[in-house]
Amino acid sequence: xxxxxxxxxxxxxxxxxxxxxxxxxxxxxxxxxxxxxxxxxxxxxxxxxxxxxxxxxxxxxxxxxxxxxxxxxxxxxxxxxxxxxxxxxxxxxxxxxxxxxxxxxxxxxxxxxxxxxxxxxxxxxxxxxxxxxxxxxxxxxxxxxxxxxxxxxxxxxxxxxxxxxxxxxxxxxxxxxxxxxxxxxxxxxxxxxxxxxxxxxxxxxxxxxxxxxxxxxxxxxxxxxxxxxxxxxxxxxxxxxxxxxxxxxxxxxxxxxxxxxxxxxxxxxxxxxxxxxxxxxxxxxxxxxxxxxxxxxxxxxxxxxxxxxxxxxxxxxxxxxxxxxxxxxxxxxxxxxxxxxxxxx
Numbered sequence: 576x577x578x579x580x581x582x583x584x585x586x587x588x589x590x591x592x593x594x595x596x597x598x599x600x601x602x603x604x605x606x607x608x609x610x611x612x613x614x615x616x617x618x619x620x621x622x623x624x625x626x627x628x629x630x631x632x633x634x635x636x637x638x639x640x641x642x643x644x645x646x647x648x649x650x651x652x653x654x655x656x657x658x659x660x661x662x663x664x665x666x667x668x669x670x671x672x673x674x675x676x677x678x679x680x681x682x683x684x685x686x687x688x689x690x691x692x693x694x695x696x697x698x699x700x701x702x703x704x705x706x707x708x709x710x711x712x713x714x715x716x717x718x719x720x721x722x723x724x725x726x727x728x729x730x731x732x733x734x735x736x737x738x739x740x741x742x743x744x745x746x747x748x749x750x751x752x753x754x755x756x757x758x759x760x761x762x763x764x765x766x767x768x769x770x771x772x773x774x775x776x777x778x779x780x781x782x783x784x785x786x787x788x789x790x791x792x793x794x795x796x797x798x799x800x801x802x803x804x805x806x807x808x809x810x811x812x813x814x815x816x817x818x819x820x821x822x823x824x825x826x827x828x829x830x831x832x833x834x835x836x837x838x839x840x841x842x843x844x845x846x847x848x849x850x851x852x853x854x855x856x857x858x859x860x861x862x863x864x865x866x867x868x869x870x871x872x873x874x875x876x877x878x879x880x881x882x883x884x885x886x887x888x889x890x891x892x893x894x895x896x897x898x899x900x901x902x903x904x905x906x907x908x909x910x911x912x913x914x915x916x917x918x919x920x
Contacts, residue, residue, distance in 0.1 A: 576606055578809065579649040579688075581633055581679055582656030583610035584623070584913045586759040587694060590802035591653065592622035598806060599625075611645055611656070612914075620912035633678050634658075634671035646682040651690040651809055654679045659766045662863050665722060672726040673733070680737045688744065692808050693734055695748040695816070697794065699727035703874030705792045710877045711750070711816040718872045721865035745814045751801050752794035752820035752876065755896040758910045759798065760903020761919040769861040773919060776905045785836035787827045788844040790871040794820035797896040800889040807885040818876035821889040821896060833897060844871055 578595065582588045588610075598604040608626045610616075615630045616623040629645040631638040633656050646652060656679070658671040676693070683691050701716040703709045717728030731748070738746040755763075764773030796819055804819050823829065831839050844867070852864035881887040891899075902908070907919030 576604070576650045576809070577609065577648055578606060578651045578653060579609040579611065579646050580653045580655060581611040581675075582654070582694075583626070583628075584612040584614065584616045585655065585657075585915045586756060586762060586798050587754055587801055587805075588612075588655045589622065589758075589910060589913055589916060590756065590798035591655070591805050592626065594799070594802040594806045596622045596625070598810075604810075609645060609649065611642070614914040616914065617912035623912055632671070632675075634675035636674075636678075639678055639682070642678060643682045643685055646679075646686045646688065649683075649686060649688050651692065652679065652683045652688050653805060653809070654691065654693045657694065659723065660861060662722060662861070663858075668722060669726060669729075673729045676730045676733050680733060683744070684737075684741055690745040690809070690812055691737070691747070692805060693730070693746075693748045695731060695734075695750045696723075696727050697750055697752050697818070697820070697873050697876055698724040698869050699731050699750060700874050702872035705790070705875055707875070708877035709818075709874035711818055711880055713874060718865075718869050721869040722863070723865065724869045724873075745812050747808050747814050748816050749801070749804060749808065750816060750818050750876070751804075752796050752893075754798050754801055755795055755900035756798040757899040757903035757908050758916055760900055760905070761907050761909040762916050763900060764904050764907070764919065765861070767860075767862045767866075769859075772860055773904055773907065780834060780901060780905060782834040782836045784838055784840050785827070785831045785834055786840040786842040787830060788842050788847055788871070789827060790844050791830075792824060792826045792875065793870055793873065794824055794876060795893040795896045796821045796889055797891040797899070800887075800891060803890075804881060804885060804887045807887055811885065813884060815880075817881045817885065817887075818878045819881055819887070819889075820876050820878050821891060821893040823893060824875055825893055825897065829894065833894060833901070
């Protein structure tokens, strides 16, 4: 099976390559792997070795011909490429994330690819009550105010149209919760906090008091578990949408335990949003207020479809995944061979 992976050097892409390399070596899978990224990794280092690499920007119209050549002959395309920064440049993000998806789908159709698997997100969903579990049939209309959510919803519409117009192609989309791993610590720090604040975070953060809105209830999953789901979708030629999240659901009580906080300080959501918005506009940190909107509005997902159809079960809990990313963030961990995952110096 020839598999083309866009965004192959990021957190999810690196985890997927590790999983596919294991399928090659331990499970006897006959896999021909092709990686696409804007910046090539160290091609002699695992898990990027034994992969044919192409350096291009999926959102750049000038690179469409190169993209089509890279996809030519593929049995499956896994589209992971997504840009979060610079989020002050809305036009650039939409070009990469939405136009880039359209370009990848167009190349897959032209190449006669039999299967397309796309990285969607819990952020694609419309707002839902936190006290219920939401299945894949919930509307994927996004959350107003979050550029990430709005673009994920636009990507979902592209996938809907593509699947309808190309019934001969198996189309799947995975909607994971927040994806964490220790080696993504430096990347997450740069993307969401900037280059200064992560240096001030201790390797084992402890907060005597945790100021947090009660609305911040969310899910998380380890990147290795997400990668295993991608492989199962590819191996089974599964189609449709799949929610991915580990247990337990993370709420203020769980976060207080993780941060060893002696008590919680209820913080009104509008106050948090205002602080984040002002600090972002002043470029003191890298997270815009839309991420607060998405965290407060995103649903709590039901993952039974992935369990039943893929036989997928996460090996790490959400607490383990979050603890690992906090450790990686504080220690500046990463992966030298990958430009996006470069450790903090």
